[in-house]
Amino acid sequence: MARTMAEKVWEEHVVRRAEGEPDLLYIDLHLVHEVTSPQAFEGLRLAGRSVRRPDLTIATEDHNVPTQNLLAPIADPVSRKQVETLRKNCSDFGVRLHPMGDIEQGVVHVVGPQLGLTQPGMTIVCGDSHTSTHGAFGALAFGIGTSQVEHVLATQTLPMSPFKTMAVTIDGKLRPGVSAKDIILAVIARIGTGGGQGYVIEYRGEAIESLSMEARMTICNMSIEAGARAGMIAPDQTTFDYIKGRPHAPEGEAFDAAVEHWKSLRTDEDAVFDAEVVLDAAELSPFVTWGTNPGQGVPLDASVPAPESFEDPSARAAAEKALAYMDLEPGTPMREVRVDTVFLGSCTNGRIEDLRAAAEVIKGRKVAEGVRMLVVPGSMRVKEQANAEGLGAIFEEAGAEWREAGCSMCLGMNPDQLGPGERSASTSNRNFEGRQGKGGRTHLVSPQVAAATAVRGTLSSPADLAAL
Amino acid sequence: MEKFDVHTGRAVPLRASNVDTDQIIPAVYLKRVSRTGFEDGLFAAWREDPDFVLNRPEYQGATVLVTGPDFGTGSSREHAVWALQNYGFKTVLSSRFADIFRGNSLKGGLLTVLLPQEVIERLWEAVEADPATEVTVDLVEREVRAPSAGVREPFELDDYTRWRLLEGLDDIALTLRHTDEISAYEATRRPWMPTTL
Numbered sequence: 001m002a003r004t005m006a007e008k009v010w011e012e013h014v015v016r017r018a019e020g021e022p023d024l025l026y027i028d029l030h031l032v033h034e035v036t037s038p039q040a041f042e043g044l045r046l047a048g049r050s051v052r053r054p055d056l057t058i059a060t061e062d063h064n065v066p067t068q069n070l071l072a073p074i075a076d077p078v079s080r081k082q083v084e085t086l087r088k089n090c091s092d093f094g095v096r097l098h099p100m101g102d103i104e105q106g107v108v109h110v111v112g113p114q115l116g117l118t119q120p121g122m123t124i125v126c127g128d129s130h131t132s133t134h135g136a137f138g139a140l141a142f143g144i145g146t147s148q149v150e151h152v153l154a155t156q157t158l159p160m161s162p163f164k165t166m167a168v169t170i171d172g173k174l175r176p177g178v179s180a181k182d183i184i185l186a187v188i189a190r191i192g193t194g195g196g197q198g199y200v201i202e203y204r205g206e207a208i209e210s211l212s213m214e215a216r217m218t219i220c221n222m223s224i225e226a227g228a229r230a231g232m233i234a235p236d237q238t239t240f241d242y243i244k245g246r247p248h249a250p251e252g253e254a255f256d257a258a259v260e261h262w263k264s265l266r267t268d269e270d271a272v273f274d275a276e277v278v279l280d281a282a283e284l285s286p287f288v289t290w291g292t293n294p295g296q297g298v299p300l301d302a303s304v305p306a307p308e309s310f311e312d313p314s315a316r317a318a319a320e321k322a323l324a325y326m327d328l329e330p331g332t333p334m335r336e337v338r339v340d341t342v343f344l345g346s347c348t349n350g351r352i353e354d355l356r357a358a359a360e361v362i363k364g365r366k367v368a369e370g371v372r373m374l375v376v377p378g379s380m381r382v383k384e385q386a387n388a389e390g391l392g393a394i395f396e397e398a399g400a401e402w403r404e405a406g407c408s409m410c411l412g413m414n415p416d417q418l419g420p421g422e423r424s425a426s427t428s429n430r431n432f433e434g435r436q437g438k439g440g441r442t443h444l445v446s447p448q449v450a451a452a453t454a455v456r457g458t459l460s461s462p463a464d465l466a467a468l
Numbered sequence: 469m470e471k472f473d474v475h476t477g478r479a480v481p482l483r484a485s486n487v488d489t490d491q492i493i494p495a496v497y498l499k500r501v502s503r504t505g506f507e508d509g510l511f512a513a514w515r516e517d518p519d520f521v522l523n524r525p526e527y528q529g530a531t532v533l534v535t536g537p538d539f540g541t542g543s544s545r546e547h548a549v550w551a552l553q554n555y556g557f558k559t560v561l562s563s564r565f566a567d568i569f570r571g572n573s574l575k576g577g578l579l580t581v582l583l584p585q586e587v588i589e590r591l592w593e594a595v596e597a598d599p600a601t602e603v604t605v606d607l608v609e610r611e612v613r614a615p616s617a618g619v620r621e622p623f624e625l626d627d628y629t630r631w632r633l634l635e636g637l638d639d640i641a642l643t644l645r646h647t648d649e650i651s652a653y654e655a656t657r658r659p660w661m662p663t664t665l
Contacts, residue, residue: 016649020628021628026657036546038501042501042502047640055664057664082500096664117664119662129543143568145546145572147575147576156654194486197564227541249662250662255660257658293486293488293541411490430488433513434490
């Protein structure tokens with residue numbers, strides 16, 4: 001029977017199938033960080049259990065680590081204890097850890113692909129919802145809770161209930177200045193934050209195939225914001241070229257054998273998806289959010305919508321609540337919305353291409369008076385590369401703060417936070433109330449829009465900037 | 469894990485959709501390394517408003533949360549489940565839950581119950597009119613009952629999850645019964661697949 005890519009990967013990982021039980025799936029790679037793992041390791045200790053496959057497990061420190069003064073002890077004692085707990089757990093259970101200060105330290109979803117640990121056809125989990133990022137390689141990757149983290153540590157498997165499949169096809173060619181972030185924000189605005197619920201989404205079509213691996217990761221990363229279990233993109237030559245030569249990539253004949261297998265993962269031509277959504281790439285333009293969930297977005301050219309424009313009563317009520325929280329008036333052009341802070345970084349947009357795209361816009365320009373711009377690389381490896389390419393200097397000359405790697409202001413667990421009432425343009429993934437700091441207001445944008453916004457002080461695209 | 473069979477308690481009407489896990493418990497409360505004590509972070513930002521439903525005296529001691537669609541979206545933090553449980557909730561009723569939150573809740577013994585939005589509305593009206601209204605969530609019969617609100621509604625939950633909750637069984641112990649099958653599978657993995665060590 002014709003199968004989708006997601007179904008093929010799933011079938012290859014079934015350890016046990018029994019009537020009336022969820023399938024038991026084998027997990028090829030388990031990524032661990034400090035926030036969602038302490039209770040899992042403690043659970044193992046209490047039960048006298050060990051980590052079944054430390055060699056399929058890797059940990060890093062990302063969620064709550066500071067992004068400056070790394071040599072000083074972490075000021076917040078509770079954060080410090082959490083990081084120290086991870087170090088002790090990794091040491092006790094034999095798990096490889098990249099701690100602060102290590103060149104491979106960084107946001108867990110930037111680190112995995114960078115090391116070549118993320119490969120097509122794998123099952124990958126992490127106690128973090130943005131694990132969907134790894135689906136860009138044709139892996140089946142999903143976020144899990146701490147109980148499941150403990151389950152994977154102990155058994156290297158997870159009992160999983162079946163999913164449905166959805167094809168999101170982006171036909172045609174993207175216009176210049178339109179990025180992967182704009183695609184995924186437009187997709188979420190179309191299907192809603194619950195539209196992907198129960199589905200694994202496969203992104204396909206000409207516009208997707210033309211994207212780089214890093215852009216594909218941006219798209220799959222935000223699948224969870226549409227409520228999806230996971231997002232995937234079929235592996236192709238772009239994927240194979242990205243993996244080849246990375247530290248954990250297969251080499252020589254093993255690489256060729258791997259590519260043969262990876263090519264077989266593509267969705268069969270006559271496979272049927274449970275749902276399909278089609279967007280025309282040519283109609284997409286830079287996209288920004290106005291509300292407090294990632295589905296509340298509009299093109300940058302548009303205005304803040306009026307709640308009455310929503311037919312569904314629940315959506316209308318949500319819009320009213322969001323506009324009150326965001327302190328926005330319906331009808332205001334999005335371009336007139338003034339920000340205090342610009343955040344460039346996160347597992348969505350903290351990779352080298354994102355930094356390059358933003359640096360290209362901001363080079364030779366200055367961050368506007370009264371605007372703070374934070375540039376936080378996704379990993380220390382990304383930072384090293386950015387410095388080698390002169391990007392760090394471009395950001396600093398423009399007046400931005402060029403920080404160390406971490407999740408930073410994406411979720412404000414470390415000192416990088418918005419103050420009450422402060423407004424940001426952010427390349428991260430969530431504009432929830434208080435996400436970037438209590439009372440903070442977030443507009444999700446692409447790296448290009450973030451950079452242009454930093455220069456003008458209001459939400460802007462590079463096309464809005466005066467010529468140099 | 470504590471067993472769940474039949475629970476009766478008073479209910480809190482939370483009239484909101486898209487309640488994401490950052491609202492259920494903001495990130496700054498996630499730094500503890502224990503599984504307890506998260507009740508202070510539950511809806512921390514909203515609880516600063518004295519009129520927020522959880523602050524109203526008539527809903528103190530309630531154990532059933534009745535909420536709008538798309539509850540638990542966003543972050544995978546299981547702390548959201550722990551915060552609800554630590555605060556005293558035993559069950560959450562909604563017309564749609566985010567996948568990861570629902571998975572976490574059913575692993576941890578917080579029974580999330582899917583009901584039609586129309587039934588949620590009736591429950592909201594009933595508990596707002598009379599906060600003493602009792603709601604029964606019966607996992608044995610897979611049914612929600614609130615006689616004074618005229619609600620008697622079946623709900624769906626797969627047999628396996630229901631059995632696990634009724635027995636209070638630990639998923640890991642169940643899986644470890646199949647260690648032989650896991651080892652057999654491991655012997656078939658492709659040799660070029662990556663390892664971290």
